[in-house]
Amino acid sequence: xxIFGRGGILTNSLVDRARTDVLGEFHRAGIATGxxxxxxxxxxxxxxxxxxxxxxxxGPGVILLSRVTLARRGEYLGRSPWTSVRxxxxxxxxxxxxxxxxxxxxxPVFPRVFGALVDAPGPVGPWHPDLHATPYAATxxxxxxxxxxxxxxxxxxxxxxxxxxxxxxxxxxxxIGARAPAxxxxxxxxxxxxxxxxxxxxxxx
Ligand SMILES: [Zn+2]
Numbered sequence: 001x002x003i004f005g006r007g008g009i010l011t012n013s014l015v016d017r018a019r020t021d022v023l024g025e026f027h028r029a030g031i032a033t034g035x036x037x038x039x040x041x042x043x044x045x046x047x048x049x050x051x052x053x054x055x056x057x058x059g060p061g062v063i064l065l066s067r068v069t070l071a072r073r074g075e076y077l078g079r080s081p082w083t084s085v086r087x088x089x090x091x092x093x094x095x096x097x098x099x100x101x102x103x104x105x106x107x108p109v110f111p112r113v114f115g116a117l118v119d120a121p122g123p124v125g126p127w128h129p130d131l132h133a134t135p136y137a138a139t140x141x142x143x144x145x146x147x148x149x150x151x152x153x154x155x156x157x158x159x160x161x162x163x164x165x166x167x168x169x170x171x172x173x174x175x176i177g178a179r180a181p182a183x184x185x186x187x188x189x190x191x192x193x194x195x196x197x198x199x200x201x202x203x204x205x
Contacts, residue, residue, distance in 0.1 A: 030177025035100035094149035130163035
């Protein structure tokens with residue numbers, strides 16, 4: 001349902017299709033696990049924070065999305081490119097991967113590649129396209145990892161030959177399937193449950 005600009009209000013069916021597609025991408029990347037399959041995706045109504053989604057690491061984990069969020073105010077007006085719900089889910093499932101399979105972001109390799117431990121607060125350095133997959137990736141090592149997973153799962157990101165830091169980060173993500181102790185889970189294909197969440201606390205973005 002398109003409104004205002006190029007995007008629209010998220011719906012249950014749109015989120016369900018995106019969830020199935022994104023879990024398929026994790027599966028093809030060799031990093032789908034039973035724990036990730038069990039992460040619930042809840043679609044609430046309105047998010048009054050400047051966030052596209054949250055990952056809550058309680059129990060099996062839950063990804064919280066909203067039909068409308070203030071984070072998209074520029075997108076609703078057609079002033080900013082639309083952020084796909086698939087990109088939001090790629091990012092949030094990367095946080096779920098860290099939650100359930102911390103070995104895949106363990107020291108000493110992870111901080112050598114991303115500049116800090118995955119839970120270190122604050123930016124490692126200023127945003128630069130040769131260093132970070134997106135501007136938001138520069139906010140912390142954990143968000144850098146989530147954004148790098150997002151861009152990697154989109155497929156074949158164009159990266160400048162000289163961008164050795166970003167290439168190393170993408171290579172790190174590509175190697176997770178081989179490094180992580182996570183086991184591939186069965187594909188359930190089950191749809192997400194939908195709670196009515198107005199606004200929640202948690203990790204931004
Ligand atoms: Zn995030």
